[in-house]
Amino acid sequence: MLLTMIFLRTINPRLEEAGRLVSGWRGVMKGITIPLILPGVLLAAMLVFLLSFGEFSVPNFLRYDVFPVESFTQFSAFYNFKAATAAAVPLAAVTLLLLLVEAAFLRERTYQLRPTPELERSPLIKLGAYRKWWFASVAITGLVIVIVPIVVLVIQSAGIGAYAEALNRAGGSLLRSLLYAVIGATLLTFLGFLTGYLVQTKALRFWRSVDSLTIFLFALPSTVIGIGLISQWNTSWTNFIYGTPLIIIFGYLAKYTALTSRISVTQLAQIPPSMEEAAQVAGAGWFRRMVFIVAPLARRGLIAGWLVGYIFSLRDTGITMLVYPAGHETLPVRIFTLMANGSPQLIAALCMVMIAATLLPAGILWMIPGLMTRKIIR
Amino acid sequence: MDDPRSHDEKDNQMKVVNMDSVSKFYNREKALDNITLEIEEGERIVILGPSGCGKTTILRLIAGFIAPDTGGIFIAGEPVARDGHIIKPPERRNLGMVFQDLALWPHISVKGNIEFGLRAKGLPKIERKQRTQEALNLVGLAGYADRKPAELSGGQQQRVALARALVLEPQVLLMDEPLSSLDLELNIRLRKEILRLQKKIGFTLLYVTHDRDEAFDIATRVVMMNKGWIEYEGTVENIQKHFRDDLPKIRS
Known part of the structure; x- marks a missing residue:
């Protein structure tokens, strides 16, 4: 849904308005809007497929033995590293194949849909008599998927006792999760900004390889990345990485840089190149231009990137479950292990704590006046 | 020879x-x-x-x-x-350059826009201040130093762009x-x-x-x-x- 919204926003409203002069909304949707966003929607569908295909945490929590879970089980239950690696190969192969298809047929067409510099609002479609039916279908979907599960958690966790026990048994994990997520998000923002800048400006010849690599790693199932990280760092020389939380941070960077990179690309595309060129002519070197001109102008994207990096780092289970060193388990991992013998009230309270931790920085940032104000750069 | x-x-x-x-x-x-x-x-x-x-x-x-x-x-x-x-x-x-879209940095004040190049060249603060003031006087914008570019008219923005380019001599x-x-x-x-x-x-x-x-x-x-x-x-x-x-x- 988010990707479709982003692609819809990249359509110049004038294109739809030009269509409206000769056709109703159905004609405009069929002849202009949908054909324009179709490559984007197909790309989104492919990414959703890949993410579902490699999803580990939900099937694992619900005890469904899908392929990524099988790969994880081979590793964690049987300590069969070879079987785990073999089980991960088909996942990596399918990911690579689909990304090659995407690169060949969709990427160039999708990239043509650059955001317009002026963030104009698209014309609204009046739904008329259908309005209440659309509203009802969206409301029911939201209710079933989001509201009902949260209400159930609230009811189950009601009472101070459940929360006190949650903090008692998982307080350390919560603090670790917050710390690793903050470090992960900060590094992801930095790395995503650099790779995003590279992709947007095509500053180096290998920009396309960098872009493809980040997307490949993002689409790759977490278990595959986890197994890869262990193979790479589990040596006596690199134990300072493998045996410390650094391995978790490396996992976040490998998996989620594509997200912050894409956000940076979208934000940087809205900054006229002349802004940086003016600083260059004025005598500013690359670092000064980044710190004083480009980064402040891309402020909203950096903040959004940080929040996305934080949320994904905080909720990560697939990589963390495989690589976390003893005594460094995070909250999602702790919830998973407590599910085996903890009470439903305790688990519900931990889930509510997890939701609060997820929303915490977004709440703080939104309270700072002017920080996220949208400004049009002329 | x-x-x-x-x-x-x-x-x-x-x-x-x-x-x-x-x-x-x-x-x-x-x-x-x-x-x-x-x-x-x-x-x-x-x-x-x-x-x-x-x-x-x-x-x-x-x-x-x-x-x-x-x-x-x-x-x-x-x-x-x-x-x-x-x-x-x-x-x-x-070189100095005035761009077609002026490229004034919207997050920096008029004074900051003009002074930016002087900072990049590493000039001492006193000289930077003096030259920025001279440039502002030159284009008739002495009273607008602390404003943001978006708070100026089109003509004033042109003058800021000109001052920013000229201040570097x-x-x-x-x-x-x-x-x-x-x-x-x-x-x-x-x-x-x-x-x-x-x-x-x-x-x-x-x-x-x-x-x-x-x-x-x-x-x-x-x-x-x-x-x-x-x-x-x-x-x-x-x-x-x-x-x-x-x-x-x-x-x-």
């Missing part, structure tokens, strides 16, 4: 800017075709031509944002780019259709302002426009371009005499 340097090298040293047989391609399409252009100190050269004729490409080559595919560019006799390579990046060429000031988005009255007023400043300070000006009247008002020499090559080059009087009534209507 004979000077060991080549004749061309000695010749280049007398010019502020020298483009020597420069060609530039975009996706195999020729944007500039074997352009040779010399600019002497204190000149006001206007490149005049329709959209897509390559005039902005010349400015971007001289500024150093792009490299010529063939040929060389010299600034103050020193090679800065040659045959696909940038020898000296833009930040080391000591550049060897050449490059202007890329800076007045094209303004109404005619303000356009004419700012032309006079640019001329006044140029006569006062004496900077070398390379100005790009598609507007014939603007070109004739500003230039000491006009370079008329079409489809990537120089069609005619001369003083305003020469051009008017040469073309008489057949002067092409360039305004696009």
Whole structure:
């Protein structure tokens, strides 16, 4: 849904308005809007497929033995590293194949849909008599998927006792999760900004390889990345990485840089190149231009990137479950292990704590006046 | 004793800017075709031509944002780019530039915009402050130092862009259709302002426009371009005499 919204926003409203002069909304949707966003929607569908295909945490929590879970089980239950690696190969192969298809047929067409510099609002479609039916279908979907599960958690966790026990048994994990997520998000923002800048400006010849690599790693199932990280760092020389939380941070960077990179690309595309060129002519070197001109102008994207990096780092289970060193388990991992013998009230309270931790920085940032104000750069 | 340097090298040293047989391609399409252009100190050269004729490409080559595919560019006799390579990046060429969209940094105050280049050059605070104030006085914006660019009118923003470029005392000031988005009255007023400043300070000006009247008002020499090559080059009087009534209507 988010990707479709982003692609819809990249359509110049004038294109739809030009269509409206000769056709109703159905004609405009069929002849202009949908054909324009179709490559984007197909790309989104492919990414959703890949993410579902490699999803580990939900099937694992619900005890469904899908392929990524099988790969994880081979590793964690049987300590069969070879079987785990073999089980991960088909996942990596399918990911690579689909990304090659995407690169060949969709990427160039999708990239043509650059955001317009002026963030104009698209014309609204009046739904008329259908309005209440659309509203009802969206409301029911939201209710079933989001509201009902949260209400159930609230009811189950009601009472101070459940929360006190949650903090008692998982307080350390919560603090670790917050710390690793903050470090992960900060590094992801930095790395995503650099790779995003590279992709947007095509500053180096290998920009396309960098872009493809980040997307490949993002689409790759977490278990595959986890197994890869262990193979790479589990040596006596690199134990300072493998045996410390650094391995978790490396996992976040490998998996989620594509997200912050894409956000940076979208934000940087809205900054006229002349802004940086003016600083260059004025005598500013690359670092000064980044710190004083480009980064402040891309402020909203950096903040959004940080929040996305934080949320994904905080909720990560697939990589963390495989690589976390003893005594460094995070909250999602702790919830998973407590599910085996903890009470439903305790688990519900931990889930509510997890939701609060997820929303915490977004709440703080939104309270700072002017920080996220949208400004049009002329 | 004979000077060991080549004749061309000695010749280049007398010019502020020298483009020597420069060609530039975009996706195999020729944007500039074997352009040779010399600019002497204190000149006001206007490149005049329709959209897509390559005039902005010349400015971007001289500024150093792009490299010529063939040929060389010299600034103050020193090679800065040659045959696909940038020898000296833009930040080391000591040029000033006013962009078509002005490119004023919206998050920095007027004073900060002007002072930015002086900071980048590492000048001491006292000198920076003094030169920024002088630049503000020069363009008549002394009372606007702490405002953000968005709080200024179009004409005032043009002046800030001009002050930002001039404060660095550049060897050449490059202007890329800076007045094209303004109404005619303000356009004419700012032309006079640019001329006044140029006569006062004496900077070398390379100005790009598609507007014939603007070109004739500003230039000491006009370079008329079409489809990537120089069609005619001369003083305003020469051009008017040469073309008489057949002067092409360039305004696009």
